[in-house]
Amino acid sequence: xxxxxxxxxxxxxxxxxxxxxxxxxxxxxxxxxxxxxxxxxxxxxxxxxxxxxxxxxxxxxxxxxxxxxxxxxxxxxxxxxxxxxxxxxxxxxxxxxxxxxxxxxxxxxxxxxxxxxxxxxxxxxxxxxxxxxxxxxxxxxxxxxxxxxxxxxxxxxxxxxxxxxxxxxxxxxxxxxxxxxxxxxxxxxxxxxxxxxxxxxxxxxxxxxxxxxxxxxxxxxxxxxxxxxxxxxxxxxxxxxxxxxxxxxxxxxxxxxxxxxxxxxxx
Amino acid sequence: xxxxxxxxxxxxxxxxxxxxxxxxxxxxxxxxxxxxxxxxxxxxxxxxxxxxxxxxxxxxxxxxxxxxxxxxxxxxxxxxxxxxxxxxxxxxxxxxxxxxxxxxxxxxxxxxxxxxxxxxxxxxxxxxxxxxxxxxxxxxxxxxxxxxxxxxxxxxxxxxxxxxxxxxxxxxxxxxxxxxxxxxxxxxxxxxx
Numbered sequence: 001x002x003x004x005x006x007x008x009x010x011x012x013x014x015x016x017x018x019x020x021x022x023x024x025x026x027x028x029x030x031x032x033x034x035x036x037x038x039x040x041x042x043x044x045x046x047x048x049x050x051x052x053x054x055x056x057x058x059x060x061x062x063x064x065x066x067x068x069x070x071x072x073x074x075x076x077x078x079x080x081x082x083x084x085x086x087x088x089x090x091x092x093x094x095x096x097x098x099x100x101x102x103x104x105x106x107x108x109x110x111x112x113x114x115x116x117x118x119x120x121x122x123x124x125x126x127x128x129x130x131x132x133x134x135x136x137x138x139x140x141x142x143x144x145x146x147x148x149x150x151x152x153x154x155x156x157x158x159x160x161x162x163x164x165x166x167x168x169x170x171x172x173x174x175x176x177x178x179x180x181x182x183x184x185x186x187x188x189x190x191x192x193x194x195x196x197x198x199x200x201x202x203x204x205x206x207x208x209x210x211x212x213x214x215x216x217x218x219x220x221x222x223x224x225x226x227x228x229x230x231x232x233x234x235x236x237x238x239x240x241x242x243x244x245x246x247x248x249x250x251x252x253x254x255x256x257x258x259x260x261x262x263x264x265x266x267x
Numbered sequence: 268x269x270x271x272x273x274x275x276x277x278x279x280x281x282x283x284x285x286x287x288x289x290x291x292x293x294x295x296x297x298x299x300x301x302x303x304x305x306x307x308x309x310x311x312x313x314x315x316x317x318x319x320x321x322x323x324x325x326x327x328x329x330x331x332x333x334x335x336x337x338x339x340x341x342x343x344x345x346x347x348x349x350x351x352x353x354x355x356x357x358x359x360x361x362x363x364x365x366x367x368x369x370x371x372x373x374x375x376x377x378x379x380x381x382x383x384x385x386x387x388x389x390x391x392x393x394x395x396x397x398x399x400x401x402x403x404x405x406x407x408x409x410x411x412x413x414x415x416x417x418x419x420x421x422x423x424x425x426x427x428x429x430x431x432x433x434x435x436x437x438x439x440x441x442x443x444x445x446x447x448x449x450x451x452x453x454x455x456x457x458x459x460x
Binding site for chain 1: 344
């Protein structure tokens with residue numbers, strides 16, 4: 001009987017405590033209720049939720065608050081899908097913009113076999129620190145440093161260094177552009193995901209100078225600009241640039257390039 | 268009396284450091300110690316919650332559990348009380364101090380499940396502390412947590428610029444440094460009060 005009573009007292013006490021605490025919580029939530037913009041939550045629900053920080057805000061919550069408060073445009077998230085942007089624009093009552101899916105692209109193909117090493121760098125393992133030292137690790141002064149600052153920066157594990165050159169995993173890359181911002185050589189740019197060709201070299205020097213340091217680098221012969229049927233390629237100094245709004249993806253430039261430095265994509 | 272309170276602070280913060288000697292609250296210790304700034308925020312939030320909860324749990328224990336001979340229920344009741352307390356504190360801060368809520372807010376729910384908070388409450392009961400002693404012990408313990416997490420964060424910030432062996436990158440080196448810190452804190456164990 002004593003044991004039964006003890007159990008009863010225990011059950012009653014915990015129940016009463018639970019009810020008291022529950023009531024206190026309800027009372028507190030009523031008393032300290034804070035009005036929030038209902039649009040903020042709707043916007044937040046349509047954001048990717050990766051908190052990558054590519055928008056420049058402290059995370060998806062922060063950018064949702066900014067969009068709802070009108071402090072940021074509806075398309076503030078650079079990696080938003082078309083579907084999500086449509087919904088956010090609808091919530092905010094603005095016309096939806098078209099999303100062009102972008103991805104990072106490394107404009108260097110100078111792997112260990114193609115470019116030889118000039119110095120043995122043992123300093124801080126960071127591309128920016130290596131560039132600050134003033135001496136290029138590789139013979140080519142314009143190529144990828146290969147210490148992987150972009151790899152550390154990428155929130156999506158989409159970039160890796162292979163044979164001394166950074167390479168982007170197109171399946172994982174969402175085009176946030178954080179790698180492009182940290183590359184001290186400015187080798188990474190955001191390009192359309194549906195591009196058919198891309199130039200994989202950034203060396204602005206003339207043919208002989210490039211040939212002396214790299215076995216695949218662009219010589220600046222400009223044959224690609226001449227053979228392009230739509231005139232989508234133009235020369236920026238000694239480096240060809242592709243105007244993707246004119247490019248029809250025929251791949252002629254990739255076929256005629258004597259160095260094979262124009263990459264072709266099947267997507 | 269006053270000396271014993273100071274002794275309690277030293278004993279709980281250093282000699283019996285909650286993380287490095289008693290291995291409580293390891294989850295947030297390892298999880299939120301990437302940057303000194305965020306770890307200091309978490310540490311401050313923990314300081315606040317533990318001090319408050321050790322006061323409240325002491326009141327609940329002496330006024331409710333002890334008179335009814337229900338001391339065996341302390342674990343479950345303390346969990347209830349602490350969880351509710353943190354919730355109420357969070358709501359209160361959100362309304363009355365939005366700036367403070369912004370800096371501590373995201374850590375408060377995390378702390379609800381921090382075993383260090385429950386550990387302090389249970390230890391206070393075991394030590395048969397009075398009210399002032401309980402609050403002091405709570406404060407000291409949380410201070411120990413703050414010291415430990417900020418130190419670890421400072422060490423982890425240095426890993427970013429150092430050449431860590433491939434196999435140790437990430438979690439392993441954090442565990443190794445936490446273990447070395449724990450060994451260093453053994454140095455305090457010779458101090459007896």
